Amino acid sequence: MKRKLLVWFIIFLVVFVLAVYIDYTAITASSKPLETLNKFESYIVPRFGLDIKGGVRFVLEAVDTPEVKVTSEAMQTAISVIQKRVNALGISEAIVVQEKGANWKRIDVELPGWKDPQKAKELIGQTALLQFKTEDGKVVLTGAHIKNATLEFSKDPATLGQPVIAFQLDSEGAKIFADVTQQNIGKTISIYLDDKLLMAPTVKSAITDGQGIIEGKFTKEEAANYAALLRSGALPVKLNFIQEEVVGPSLGSYTIRMAIIGAIVAFLLVAIYMIIFYGYLGILSALSLIFYVSLELAVLFLLHATLSLPAIGGAILSLGMAVDINVIVFERMKEELKLGKTLKSIINAGFANALRTVIDSNLTVLVGAAILFYFGTTIIKGFAVTTSIGILSGFVSGVFVTRLLVELFLPQSSVKKPWMWGI
Known part of the structure; x- marks a missing residue:
């Protein structure tokens, strides 16, 4: 009997030593810069909430519009889009969750350590509906087919060095874009983001590789933000900010x-x-x-x-x-x-x-x-x-x-x- 107890005691000591090691490593890692942490330290470093680390908390509420009604599926898509946008801010501890019960149309967003609430609101709450329209106003392509979008700098001699948005379409979007540009050679195709005209270039030849450049006299920060919005996709429903809290x-x-x-x-x-x-x-x-x-x-x-x-x-x-x-x-x-x-x-x-x-x-x-x-x-x-x-x-x-x-x-x-x- 004593031998069995000693075996369990040894197991207890091993678990205790491992737990103390994890605790010590995590606590010491919390005071180190993130870029200096090893893989294990990065995995267990403590995550602190707003009331401890400081940051910004938003509550967004989805509302019905004549065009779109709020559904549970739309809410899940909205959460996914917001999570991608938050990740673009570089915040590893961000929290994006849907409230339950009577407040199921609300989404809580917490950004620990974030110091610029206005920028966060602009990135999180913007609908980011990208549309390509022909001269007669017909929408021929939307941002739903954007596979990737990145900040780049123009290589055109006329706008050399200007920040631009380079985008890549998925296979279906590439086919649509090829057909549309083929049919509109010599005509303009306007590009809008949330009904704001970004550019209206004249089509010189069919674009078949599914890649393109969006110019709009952007600053570097604007182009990076727009690219992040396009990568994350458009919000499926209208979201209103109903609460904002900043913790120092x-x-x-x-x-x-x-x-x-x-x-x-x-x-x-x-x-x-x-x-x-x-x-x-x-x-x-x-x-x-x-x-x-x-x-x-x-x-x-x-x-x-x-x-x-x-x-x-x-x-x-x-x-x-x-x-x-x-x-x-x-x-x-x-x-x-x-x-x-x-x-x-x-x-x-x-x-x-x-x-x-x-x-x-x-x-x-x-x-x-x-x-x-x-x-x-x-x-x-x-x-x-x-x-x-x-x-x-x-x-x-x-x-x-x-x-x-x-x-x-x-x-x-x-x-x-x-x-x-x-x-």
């Missing part, structure tokens, strides 16, 4: 400092409480909680969970739930001790009889967290995720790790020493 990084640094202090104080208070009320058992519980904290952080880093202030609050809340498991088990063990049973019987009865209550209480919290995750906004989702991970980590810590420590390190003589049980 100074507020973020203050909140993270206070959150860290709060987490440390919470852990110390819980550990002191357990030692006062359960003596030696409380010390073993505190060791189990150290494992719980390291495991929870490691899982959060590996899952790329966004650490906002409510999310950290959820992690601290789950600390109380984790120690609650020990309280239930230890109280049951104290009852068995008063009945004069052997140490083995006390441990078996304590954990076995308390297990159902522990499972019921944890399952109830997990169901509530799942509902919050499904219906909540991004901030509420972060709270639900960290709470759920904390509950699961706490269950492993409170049920398995605490029992392992109790069976290995609680001496037989303790049944005659009530102070070791907090009695």
Whole structure:
């Protein structure tokens, strides 16, 4: 029996060391420039929410128009388009999610670390409907066939060095463009973006390779933004900005400092409480909680969970739930001790009889967290995720790790020493 316990103890130590290594690497990586991180550090570096890192948050709402009605399919397409546009901004931690329930027509966009809300609004909210029109106003091609669009610089001697947009069409678009240019040689084909005329060149010959250049006296930044819009595609529905929130990084640094202090104080208070009320058992519980904290952080880093202030609050809340498991088990063990049973019987009865209550209480919290995750906004989702991970980590810590420590390190003589049980 002891040999089996030692094997489990070695497994516990290996998991604990790995968790501590992940935690240490992730925390140290958060203070390094992104370009200096190795592959593993880049994978686990903490992601911070707006209230910690600072940045911009928008809420957009889709509205019906005479031409287009808002549908669930259109909302999914809009989210995909916005995600591509956000990626074009170079923000790796951006969040784009659709709200649930009565607000299903709303999209939450969070851009941690972004400092220019106006530029973000222009890129995210622009419809970006590209149209090629013949002289009679007929639309012969749209941006739906754009395969790629990039910023380039003109090689034409008349406009040498001017920023232009180079585009490439998909196979269907290339065929359409070839036919249209063949039929309009000597005529103009106007190019519009959201009904704004960009250029109206005269077709000199058929263009069959599906590639072209859009000129419009752009600045370099304008051409790059237009190219990003064309790559991401046009929004299928009209979106209105109904909320905008800017969070400064100074507020973020203050909140993270206070959150860290709060987490440390919470852990110390819980550990002191357990030692006062359960003596030696409380010390073993505190060791189990150290494992719980390291495991929870490691899982959060590996899952790329966004650490906002409510999310950290959820992690601290789950600390109380984790120690609650020990309280239930230890109280049951104290009852068995008063009945004069052997140490083995006390441990078996304590954990076995308390297990159902522990499972019921944890399952109830997990169901509530799942509902919050499904219906909540991004901030509420972060709270639900960290709470759920904390509950699961706490269950492993409170049920398995605490029992392992109790069976290995609680001496037989303790049944005659009530102070070791907090009695």
